[in-house]
Amino acid sequence: MPRFTRVEHLTPDDVAQLRDTYGGLADSVRDLVDATIRTEVDAEAVASARAQIDAATALLRSRQVDGAFGVQITSHGDRMPWGNPVIGVRNPIAPPLVIERDDSGAVRTDFHLGAAYEGPPGHVHGGVVAMVLDHVLGEVAANDPESPRFTGTISVRYRRATPLGPLRAEGSVSRIDGIKAYATGHIADADGVTAEAEGVFILPRWARG
């Protein structure tokens, strides 16, 4: 079953430096992802770009972890879910969302979705809307990083198509009942809510005392 990785000997300063180095790399790759979708250069230029990309990949792979990144937690309590496809600062697939939590435990996040997240022309893929809402609801349902609740069920209702561009998502827990937490949330553009979700989140067996 999923386990988190404890990393020793990393100070908060070390973590900040790692975030700068590898987060900056991921930023460059996000920009490349957007360019890859939108480019109209000819086959010769594409071949030239590919050669540079493949060289960069080979250099990065010269030393790498086995398998996926996992979730690392330092002895100082810093949590590094950096490979996560929604919030991971090292994952170019992630926008990445920056989650803010208020005193009540409710969360919100302001973010921007561009060409890489397009389903219907000019609009966000419905599956991406579901992915963001699943993550936001999961964040509000998990209070303790070592006792996370995982999604049991989630329902998403799409009121209208969500346009690409600046967006906000919000979520809060409506009720906790033993190993289950009930959460609701929505995603909105400047004109209001485009989709809403509710979910039941469950503490996994391996994390129950």
Next chain:
Amino acid sequence: MPRFTRVEHLTPDDVAQLRDTYGGLADSVRDLVDATIRTEVDAEAVASARAQIDAATALLRSRQVDGAFGVQITSHGDRMPWGNPVIGVRNPIAPPLVIERDDSGAVRTDFHLGAAYEGPPGHVHGGVVAMVLDHVLGEVAANDPESPRFTGTISVRYRRATPLGPLRAEGSVSRIDGIKAYATGHIADADGVTAEAEGVFILPRWARG
């Protein structure tokens, strides 16, 4: 509202060539995305890789479409949803899924999810599971590329964590009622179903005759 783009003067051979060129580029970027998450090279090597990546991005951006890719349809009927984050051959975020449809209209797809899709350590992010299921159910609900049905609601039930690795998703329409189509589906690993979904898909107002 979302409109599809008709492109003229592209033969099926042209489309195949474009797919090779730009799909191959996206393959290289997918490999780079994985390396970006997993690399352990030092800051100096990262800076060197970033310089190559940024140079490739600048070259690709020297000629590009305004805004997102959209969905292009040729006068021969070839459909190119190449920017799509689930099936788009030009989108490095997409695995990409290759959807197979049988005579009954049911669909299935075999695919592999690696480090870029990780939520709980070693397992697929629940939001990615929802994204895949949303797309698969949408594919079965849409028979005509010019009259697509968009998701009204979708519910996903997670039976257990979905491991990273080889996976399959399947979907079929259970009922059509006017502008609404009801679809069900699931995602499975070698040991069976990990999550199941049902959805209601609606023909958008702009596409109703």
